[in-house]
Structures are given as structure tokens and as C-alpha cells.
Amino acid sequence: MSSTAPLSEKSPENLTAYVNGDFVALENATVHIEDRGFQFADGVYEVVACIHGHFLDLGPHLDRLQRSCAAIDVAMPCARAQLEELIAETWQRNPFDDAMIYIQITRGAAPRAHLAPDTLTPTLIITSRELPRPSDEKLACGASGITLEDFRWKRCDIKSIALLASIMGKQEAHRQAADEAFWTDADGHVLEGSSTNILAVIDGKLVTHPLDHQVLGGITRSMTLDLARKAGIAVEERPWTLDESGLSECMLTSTTNAVLPVCSMNGKAVGNGKPGPLTGKLRQLMLAAMEDLRRT
Amino acid sequence: MSSTAPLSEKSPENLTAYVNGDFVALENATVHIEDRGFQFADGVYEVVACIHGHFLDLGPHLDRLQRSCAAIDVAMPCARAQLEELIAETWQRNPFDDAMIYIQITRGAAPRAHLAPDTLTPTLIITSRELPRPSDEKLACGASGITLEDFRWKRCDIKSIALLASIMGKQEAHRQAADEAFWTDADGHVLEGSSTNILAVIDGKLVTHPLDHQVLGGITRSMTLDLARKAGIAVEERPWTLDESGLSECMLTSTTNAVLPVCSMNGKAVGNGKPGPLTGKLRQLMLAAMEDLRRT
Numbered sequence: 001m002s003s004t005a006p007l008s009e010k011s012p013e014n015l016t017a018y019v020n021g022d023f024v025a026l027e028n029a030t031v032h033i034e035d036r037g038f039q040f041a042d043g044v045y046e047v048v049a050c051i052h053g054h055f056l057d058l059g060p061h062l063d064r065l066q067r068s069c070a071a072i073d074v075a076m077p078c079a080r081a082q083l084e085e086l087i088a089e090t091w092q093r094n095p096f097d098d099a100m101i102y103i104q105i106t107r108g109a110a111p112r113a114h115l116a117p118d119t120l121t122p123t124l125i126i127t128s129r130e131l132p133r134p135s136d137e138k139l140a141c142g143a144s145g146i147t148l149e150d151f152r153w154k155r156c157d158i159k160s161i162a163l164l165a166s167i168m169g170k171q172e173a174h175r176q177a178a179d180e181a182f183w184t185d186a187d188g189h190v191l192e193g194s195s196t197n198i199l200a201v202i203d204g205k206l207v208t209h210p211l212d213h214q215v216l217g218g219i220t221r222s223m224t225l226d227l228a229r230k231a232g233i234a235v236e237e238r239p240w241t242l243d244e245s246g247l248s249e250c251m252l253t254s255t256t257n258a259v260l261p262v263c264s265m266n267g268k269a270v271g272n273g274k275p276g277p278l279t280g281k282l283r284q285l286m287l288a289a290m291e292d293l294r295r296t
Numbered sequence: 297m298s299s300t301a302p303l304s305e306k307s308p309e310n311l312t313a314y315v316n317g318d319f320v321a322l323e324n325a326t327v328h329i330e331d332r333g334f335q336f337a338d339g340v341y342e343v344v345a346c347i348h349g350h351f352l353d354l355g356p357h358l359d360r361l362q363r364s365c366a367a368i369d370v371a372m373p374c375a376r377a378q379l380e381e382l383i384a385e386t387w388q389r390n391p392f393d394d395a396m397i398y399i400q401i402t403r404g405a406a407p408r409a410h411l412a413p414d415t416l417t418p419t420l421i422i423t424s425r426e427l428p429r430p431s432d433e434k435l436a437c438g439a440s441g442i443t444l445e446d447f448r449w450k451r452c453d454i455k456s457i458a459l460l461a462s463i464m465g466k467q468e469a470h471r472q473a474a475d476e477a478f479w480t481d482a483d484g485h486v487l488e489g490s491s492t493n494i495l496a497v498i499d500g501k502l503v504t505h506p507l508d509h510q511v512l513g514g515i516t517r518s519m520t521l522d523l524a525r526k527a528g529i530a531v532e533e534r535p536w537t538l539d540e541s542g543l544s545e546c547m548l549t550s551t552t553n554a555v556l557p558v559c560s561m562n563g564k565a566v567g568n569g570k571p572g573p574l575t576g577k578l579r580q581l582m583l584a585a586m587e588d589l590r591r592t
Contacts, residue, residue, distance in 0.1 A: 019329060030326035031334060033313060033421050038327060039400065040459040041337035072460065073467060102408060104335065111425065112398060114459070114466040114491045125329050129407065153461050154447035163336040163410070164368065164458040165449050170410040171369060195410045 016093040018086055018126040023093060026127065035123055036116060037106030041162035043123070044068035047255045049131055050091050050099040054293040056255075058084070060219050064159060065103065071158045074107045077124040086126055094128035100256060102127045104161065132256050142263025142275050143179040143252060145198075147242070148172060150183035150191060150214065157213050169194035180252060180262070185214065189239040193252055197221035198262065200240055201249035201271075201278045210237040220253040220286075227285040233278065242270075249276030251283075258290070259283040312389040314382055314422040319389060322423065331419055332412060333402030337458035339419070340364035343551045345427055346387050346395040350589040352551075354380070356515050360455060361399065367454045370403045373420040382422055390424035396552060398423045400457065428552050438559025438571050439475040439548060441494075443538070444468060446479035446487060446510065453509050465490035476548060476558070481510065485535040489548055493517035494558065496536055497545035497567075497574045506533040516549040516582075523581040529574065538566075545572030547579075554586070555579040 017029035036042035046065045049056040062080060069076055076083070083103075091099055108120030134143075152165040169181035173194070182198055183191045190198055191209050197218040199208040206228045211217045225235050240247075248271040250262040259282045261275035313325035332338035342361045345352040358376060365372055372379070379399075387395055404416030430439075448461040465477035469490070478494050479487045487505050488494055493514040495504040502524045507513050521531050536543075544567040546558040555578045557571035 017329060026330075029329045031329055033315060033325045033327055033400075033423070034322075035334065036463075038331065038334045038402075039341070039457060040463050041457055042460055042463050045335070072464060104329075106334075112423075113428075114463055115470055116463070127329070127408075132409075151450035153449045155461070155464075160460050161335060161337055162458040162460040164338055164456050165451070167332075167336050167338050167410055167412070168368060168451075174411055 015127070015129070016090070018090050018124070020123055020125070023089070029125070029127075031106075031123060031125070032109040034112055035106055035109040036120075037104065037123060037161060039112050040114070041160065041164075042072070042116070043074070043104055043106030043161045044072065044159050045102065045104040045161055046159065048087070048101040048103070049255050049290070050096075050101055050128070051290050051293040052097055052296075053091065053095070054296050055087070055101070056290060056293060057219050057223060058087070060222065064217065064219065065105070068159045069105060071155070072107075072160065074105060074122055077105055077122040083124075086124075090126040091128045096128065096130045098131040098133070099128045100131040102129070106161070134257050134260050138179070138260060140275075142261035142270075144177070144264045145180045145182050145193070145250075145252075145262050146173050146176050146178045146266055147184045147190065148181050150185055152183065154213050156192070156216055157211070159216055166194040178264075182265070183214075185239075187239075188241045188243075190242060191215050192218075193254075196252040196254040196257060198250060198252050199224065200244075200247055201276060202236075202240060202244055203246040204278075205234040205236050206278065206282075207236045207238060207240045209239055218253055220255055220258065223289070224253050224259055224282055224286065227282060227289070231281065231285060247271065249279050251279040258286045311423070311425070312386070314386050314420070316419055316421070319385070325421070325423075327402075327419055327421070328405040330408055331402055331405040332416075333400065333419060333457060335408055336410070337456065337460075338368070338412070339370070339400055339402030339457045340368065340455050341398065341400040341457055342455065344383070344397040344399070345551050345586070346392075346397055346424070347586050347589040348393055348592075349387065349391070350592050351383070351397070352586060352589060353515050353519060354383070356518065360513065360515065361401070364455045365401060367451070368403075368456065370401060370418055373401055373418040379420075382420075386422040387424045392424065392426045394427040394429070395424045396427040398425070402457070430553050430556050434475070434556060436571070438557035438566075440473070440560040441476045441478050441489070441546070441548075441558050442469050442472050442474045442562055443480045443486065444477050446481055448479065450509050452488070452512055453507070455512055462490040474560075478561070479510075481535075483535075484537045484539075486538060487511050488514075489550075492548040492550040492553060494546060494548050495520065496540075496543050497572060498532075498536060498540050499542035500574075501530040501532050502574065502578075503532045503534060503536045505535055514549055516551055516554065519585070520549050520555055520578055520582065523578060523585070527577065527581060543567065545575050547572075547575040554582045
């Protein structure tokens with residue numbers, strides 16, 4: 001990190017993006033209008049946190065990226081080692097101390113037809129921006145949520161860019177002055193948020209929906225469950241509802257939020273309406289893991 | 297049409313696209329990598345046929361485009377009259393005698409976050425390419441289909457670019473050496489194809505799934521139903537299954553296929569396995585309507 005410009009010199013105007021073999025000024029970073037990512041949502045992505053030049057769980061993120069590509073039958077654009085180098089170089093050119101690396105792969109560009117030629121070169125873009133953090137107010141008072149019956153597709157286990165339903169969910173949350181929309185199935189089970197996973201504390205146990213086609217296997221979700229297990233907290237991956245007696249806390253997890261309390265849902269308090277102790281503990285464990293990276 | 301270059305001079309290299317206010321060489325037509333169409337499938341589109349410079353049902357296409365934009369809360373990028381002028385100019389610059397006009401609107405470009413700023417300028421792209429036509433073999437022998445249980449989102453009435461499920465459906469059809477994948481609901485009702493609508497002839501009536509959130513209100517579907525009614529053919533919009541007794545024909549409809557017989561489904565013959573008379577009649581009526589445009 002010593003060779004990079006200090007953060008203060010990095011304004012949005014001089015960020016650099018990787019696009020299909022070249023590093024270019026982000027403001028000039030483009031893809032063809034017939035890129036299948038633009039016309040068909042025919043692609044997948046990852047968002048990785050980078051703390052002081054160290055990537056948080058890059059391995060699991062790249063494992064999932066490969067699984068997502070395989071699920072939609074898109075070839076990885078390059079060997080994994082090369083991808084890791086490109087990610088590192090993208091950060092080095094945009095060396096935010098806390099960075100958010102965005103990686104997107106699409107099937108490539110071709111004259112528009114649903115069935116793609118099998119000769120396409122996949123598109124790869126990588127950007128590095130400052131990692132957003134929850135506001136002090138959200139940390140102190142918790143985030144607010146609404147629930148929406150899930151109208152997304154049935155392969156939410158694939159981290160695809162076909163995110164319009166999630167956008168509509170987030171918009172609806174915003175219209176209701178809430179921070180996040182959480183999808184529920186027809187039986188009222190809480191699945192995940194539009195861009196987060198959600199976990200509850202029920203009778204002292206950490207409960208979250210099991211991995212299936214209805215939820216994304218979030219890397220931060222997985223880290224949180226691991227941290228909980230190591231701390232001796234019981235974990236249950238099972239369908240759950242908001243009206244279960246014994247539900248005392250909810251929390252959301254994501255790369256950009258780490259672990260964040262959710263203190264109201266559909267305008268009603270969750271538990272006592274304040275960030276709960278288990279949420280606080282898991283957030284501290286997660287931040288400690290991130291700070292460990294900083295000190296590496 | 298007199299001022300335009302003859303078709304033979306239009307090669308893929310010198311096509312022109314409209315992108316956000318400018319006409320540019322298609323090969324250089326790009327959007328920003330942070331366009332929300334590319335990162336979130338946050339956009340909608342239309343495909344319009346243009347016969348000898350006359351657009352086929354442009355009004356209904358633009359009505360639907362406005363409905364799609366409204367459904368996802370994206371502003372139209374310009375007034376309708378101006379959009380019509382841009383579409384006309386795009387064709388004039390790429391004056392295929394039978395042209396396929398592609399129009400896409402996205403919410404615009406912004407640093408990636410699910411919740412978009414409400415100040416974005418929508419992205420508008422328009423292209424004109426040669427209208428593909430079904431091959432003689434497909435017309436003579438009919439298209440083949442497979443059925444897949446629907447795993448798309450629950451707002452298929454919106455003509456959005458979040459098309460990854462449809463791409464996966466088309467790929468699966470291709471793997472099974474079929475032309476199209478048709479989505480079925482949990483009860484086996486046939487909804488629509490991955491890029492087409494589907495209609496059946498059952499007991500001499502033209503039957504197709506009613507308009508709801510599971511199907512797109514296809515313009516060619518609607519034209520076909522209108523032509524049938526005018527020709528005295530009974531039309532029923534109701535859920536239907538492939539194993540109904542009395543089912544003698546299937547046909548698909550789309551801008552690029554007009555009306556096309558579907559003569560096999562999941563490897564089994566539909567009816568007697570040959571293009572049926574009602575399909576043939578409706579195709580001829582549709583082609584006649586298109587030829588009427590040519591003579592306008």
C-alpha cells in the first residue's frame with residue numbers, strides 16, 4: 001500500500017476501472033450496448049470488502065462467483081489466479097483504506113438474440129470504491145424493515161445481475177420510509193432482504209433461513225454463523241416467522257453492513273425496539289475480524 | 297425511404313445506433329458500466345417490426361413501454377412524439393426493408409447502490425437491424441418446444457430486461473435440440489415461451505393464457521387474437537394444458553416470428569405433428585397485414 005496515493009487524492013473523477021483487459025478512467029468505463037449484461041441481465045457479480053489492502057473472505061467470494069457462472073453456463077473470463085491479480089491491481093489503483101470491490105461477469109456482447117453464440121468472450125469489469133458503512137444513527141437505533149411477499153425468480157441462490165425485483169423491493173421500502181425490504185414466502189417465513197440476509201434471535205438461538213433456491217448464500221451470513229458457533233451461540237438454519245414467541249432480535253448481514261441490528265419491521269418494534277445484545281456481540285466479533293485484517 | 301442507402305450497403309460495420317442523444321456507429325455504441333441496466337437489470341424494452349418504413353403497431357408497443365416504465369417507476373426519457381421521431385430516424389439511418397427496431401430504457405447511470413438517486417437521467421438506446429424471419433424449414437415443419445416449470449419472477453407482465461431466466465430457458469431448449477422453452481405453472485398450465493407467446497387450438501377454438509402477472513401481453517399475441525375474432529374464429533383466454541383432449545394445434549407468436557406453428561412438444565407430436573390449418577390461416581392473415589403496410 002505504500003506506493004499508492006493517499007485517499008484524499010482519490011476523488012470520483014480519478015477512479016480507475018478494469019474493463020475487459022484495460023484499466024480505464026471510471027468516468028470513461030463503458031460496455032457495448034449489445035453486451036448481454038445490459039440487454040438480458042445475462043451475468044453475475046460479487047461485492048468484496050477490502051480492509052487496508054486485505055480482502056475479506058476473497059476465497060469464498062470467488063468460489064461463489066465460479067458457482068454463479070457455472071449455474072448460468074458462462075465461462076470464467078480468466079484463470080482464478082489472474083482474476084485475483086486483477087482484483088488486487090484494481091484496488092491498488094483505487095486504494096481506499098476500506099474499499100468495496102465490485103466484480104461483474106457477463107456472457108459477452110453479441111447482436112441481440114436470446115440464444116447466445118457459444119463463441120462469446122465473457123465481459124469482466126472490476127471497480128474499487130470506498131466501502132460504505134452504516135450511519136451512526138443506524139448503529140445506535142437499528143435499521144427498519146418492511147416485509148414483501150417474494151415475487152423474485154426461483155433461483156435466488158445464483159448471484160445474478162437480474163436484480164430488478166430487488167430494486168423494486170428497495171424502492172417500496174424507501175416509499176415506506178424503511179431501510180430494507182425483506183422477502184417472505186407464502187407462509188410468512190422470512191427469507192432474506194433485497195440486498196442483505198436476515199437472522200433472528202429466537203429463544204436465545206441465532207436463527208436464519210436455510211440455504212435453498214430462495215436465498216443467496218451470503219458470505220457475511222456464513223461468517224456470522226461461524227462467529228456465532230465459535231462463540232458458543234446455538235445456530236439454527238430453519239424457516240422462521242416474525243411472530244414466533246421468543247423472537248427478541250433481528251439483524252441483517254451484508255458486505256457493506258457487516259452485522260446491523262433491525263429494530264422495527266412493518267412499523268412495529270422488533271423485541272424491545274433497541275439493538276439487542278447478541279446482535280451487538282456478533283457485530284463486534286465481525287468488526288474485530290475486519291480489524292485483524294487491518295493489522296495484518 | 298428514397299433518401300436512404302440501398303440495403304446492400306448496410307453491413308454490420310456501418311450500422312448506426314441511437315444512444316442518449318447521439319447517433320453513433322453501432323460498433324462504438326456504449327453505455328457506462330454503472331448504468332443500472334448493466335448492473336441491476338433496471339430497465340425495460342420493446343422490439344418493433346418495421347415493414348418498408350412503416351412500423352407495425354407502434355402505438356401499442358409505445359403504450360406498453362410507458363406502462364413498463366411506470367411499473368418500475370422510471371421516467372420516460374423524452375416526450376412520446378420525440379421518441380417516435382428518434383425511432384423513425386434510427387430506421388432511416390438503418391433502412392432495412394424489413395427491420396427490427398429495438399428500444400431500451402434504463403433508469404440511468406449512478407454509483408452502484410440498490411436505491412437509485414431520484415435525479416437520474418434515464419438511458420435510451422435504439423437500434424435497427426434486419427428483421428429475422430423463421431426459416432423455410434420451420435415454416436414447413438413447425439417449431440419444436442419443451443416445457444419447463446416456471447422459475448421466473450412474478451411480474452412477467454412487465455417487459456423488463458431482467459431476462460436471465462428466459463435465457464436459461466432458451467439454453468435448456470437448445471440443449472434438448474428444441475427451438476423454444478414454454479413455461480408451465482405448477483398445475484401444468486402453459487403460460488408463454490421464453491421470448492414468445494403460445495396459443496393452442498382446442499376443439500376448434502383459439503385458446504391462450506389470460507393476461508395476468510405470469511405472461512407478457514404480447515403485441516403480436518393481441519394482433520393474432522384480433523385477426524382471429526375478425527375471421528370468425530372463437531377465442532378463449534383461459535388456462536390450458538397440453539393434454540387437453542381436442543387440442544389439435546399449437547402456435548407461437550412474436551414480433552420476429554409473427555405466427556409460427558409449434559408441431560412438437562417435449563419430443564411428442566402436437567396434433568398430427570404437422571402445421572395446422574388454423575395456424576396457417578392466422579399466419580397468412582398476419583403476413584397480409586404486414587404486406588398491407590409494405591404497400592402503404
